[in-house]
């Protein structure tokens with residue numbers, strides 16, 4: 001990378017630091033101030049989109065940019081965006097085929113047309129989403145990333161720089177990796193490990209680096225916690241944060257047992273430019289950064305669900321990206337908003353639960369006929385009662401439920417498998433389902449798929465559910 005790139009990147013980081021100061025003034029205001037700010041930004045975003053995006057101009061028809069409610073706007077989704085990409089974006093120079101080629105040849109943090117960063121969503125199959133941010137938009141996303149760090153007490157320290165280990169995606173097409181390299185201006189000493197590395201290699205690297213701050217997918221942090229408790233890992237991080245996957249109660253307990261600290265959890269997605277929110281030190285849930293995003297938790301028909309009730313999906317509005325407007329865009333995450341404010345006094349609402357995606361709901365035969373939806377949380381709870389299981393995966397296919405487990409060295413795999421099968425059969429019966437055939441397979445380790453950024457999906461349904469609903 002040349003000097004021109006380094007200066008541009010530094011400017012992007014400095015811009016984010018300046019923006020952060022401005023944001024702090026708003027964050028210390030009231031909830032009403034925040035809502036007024038949201039409406040102002042939403043109106044500007046809609047007006048800009050109608051002027052510059054042929055897709056939105058047609059979609060919004062005669063909606064007047066200063067006289068509408070958010071709920072007046074039609075819902076959008078990934079296929080609408082990707083099928084109409086060249087009309088969806090607001091810069092006519094951005095063409096999907098050329099962006100896909102840019103993504104394919106990306107080696108590090110290159111700018112596209114000298115002013116955009118392009119990232120893609122992960123996925124082993126199906127439609128990939130492509131996302132474009134201008135330099136200013138990237139700086140704004142970076143403020144959310146820095147805010148997470150400040151919630152966790154992660155401020156720069158000199159001359160002895162803080163040591164941070166991150167275990168996650170290892171490719172510049174993924175926003176988390178890209179954000180990390182684009183913001184690394186040497187204020188922290190960083191170690192980045194690929195999530196697809198084996199646990200032994202991760203332990204060896206961490207033992208030698210000795211991080212003060214560890215950030216990892218919760219399934220990895222939980223496995224590392226077991227390694228620490230069993231003596232193969234010996235590190236003493238003061239802060240642990242998890243991201244990218246569902247963090248179950250069992251994973252949290254493992255981390256607490258190993259290091260005596262409560263992990264922070266953040267919530268992010270490529271569609272949001274990276275981070276939507278994070279825990280504060282009260283650990284009451286994830287604060288949604290509502291000065292940057294609007295989140296609507298809704299049912300299958302896009303009607304809002306009451307606070308404290310899990311939604312079927314999420315509609316997200318990104319208030320700062322005008323290059324590729326994301327307005328009431330469907331995400332299939334199963335989210336619950338807390339009815340209570342956080343004791344820390346911040347005006348941002350709390351997400352009290354994230355339970356995976358609505359595509360992970362498993363539809364089983366109902367004892368009274370028809371189909372019964374079984375929420376992934378049912379499996380997290382049942383599996384969490386088995387202390388002997390280090391990691392698991394539940395896959396629902398045409399032949400029933402296949403459960404893959406890694407058990408602790410001290411446990412008898414066969415005995416655990418038999419008890420688990422019995423436990424699941426009786427808990428599914430108690431729910432009112434006709435338990436399908438359950439096969440428990442004992443394995444040594446899970447191989448993580450780089451196409452999924454090395455993430456683990458605990459519960460997966462391979463059966464098309466839409467025809468069953």
Ligand SMILES: [Zn+2]
Pocket residue numbers: 279280281282287342343344345346
């Ligand atoms: Zn708080």
